[in-house]
Amino acid sequence: MAENKDRCPFLREDKVAFCRAFPLRKPLPFDKIYARENLCLKGEYLRCPIYREKEGGKERTPKRICPFLEIETVMYCDLFPIKKMIPSSCYKLECPCTTERYTECPLFLGMAKGDLSTPSGMEEVGGFSLGPYIYCEGHFWLQEEGEERVKMGLDDFGQFLIGPIKGISLPGRGQRLTKGHPFITLISRSGEAQLPAPLSGDVVEVNEEVERDPSLVNFDPYGRGWLLQVQPEGWSRQRGLLHGEEAKRWLAEEVERLRYLLQSEIGVTMADGGELLRDRLQEVGRERWDLLVETFLKKGGMKNVGSP
Template structure:
């Protein structure tokens, strides 16, 4: 258990269970694994097709050997419950330190303001979508902030990339061009070059994400943003940009494409809103992962 001192009161813990042998990690509340219809915690687990495929010659025990119990943490007031294993959570994160009062969401709550409304943040096949944002086909998002446009990587994109080790961003004053690579993400599988969703001049760079690139994985729509741009044309008038219901439909189609590319391994988990694996590349192999990066992010479909 985490200490109560210097910890955000909205940070909650929950025990969850998951199957270590299943291709994608789907987290279930701990108490649900003992439901009558669930065989994982009974001797009937030997009937499971995944167990039969992965099991060794050792004799059966009381519970399935692939059943894993873990403690996760999540923000109680964030509109989408995103669970993070306690073992992976950084000790210096504001949520678990005396810095938690600096959190914009915490400040809104203590001052009586409401957090982001449910209709502004939703899940599409397991991926978080901010309805107010604009999305590019290379899975970058754009948010209008006065005359500037803030740019980041969407939840689908950060899932594909996996744990991020570093980011290389252009400098303030430089120009970027739509549909051309404008930055790189460094991860265990190699470098990923993202396509710019717009043309314009860079006016701000997120120094925090350079120092702590994992923010892109943990909070892609807020603290994990990349840069701000003064665009050459209004985002609303840009071609190839998705917004609102159109963005939902596009993300649903992208998720279905991903399901087909993975041979159906991921489809059930995404469609029912299950929590996805943190490191897809490690599960499917670097070659297949690189093919997905080329298709969905770098858009090398030829």
């Protein structure tokens, strides 16, 4: 088969199985459905309590495969340090992975240069990347760039909640930011979100590359996807900043909160092994997406509005 030059060579496919009768859409690695204890591929699925409840105890002539078994193809990046699975149907939308733009991807460029080492200090917490930065409860990361400058961006957890970003509105150079007040607008497939500033100060530099290509916030949130550089006010006195072990504990708690909301209140589930199946947020609808953005990205940023 001829190589498809419009598709990244590191884009991989896998299959997962779902039970359509189960109240939560829980993916199971495809090979596990052949396990001896699994009833899905045997006539014995008639003994499955979930099947019996769904069918109301009706007697059926058994077939070889349970009628509620669903197989779906998912895709993931073989270069990314965390295996984040997305249904192949989502790639019908234009994205760098399935167009000639994959050559602009930081991971692909790293492979081309022979440098695929994980950035120094990067860790994984609950399926999300956490770098050696200072974090705010509204899921922005901050990095000091000298005594009078702070670079900021949206962290991996934050960009995941927003979803594939199609548009972005950033403040201009010289504009004043006030902590807790809206300063950025992100537009995704799920909706539009105005997020509060994590600190007060004057904008001294704007990432024009992100303005041209907002998807960089998704694909490289700690690198080319940075947003602004700010001359902060009261930086050393600001409360609610997290780093090191404290940031790791906080992010782990955020992942658990998200897990609870998705499973118990919204009806979306995560993959086995604790990784979040990232595409599932696209199933929650606008109202519930707004709830997630409000819960994790706005309320955290709105805390201590009266502080510097």
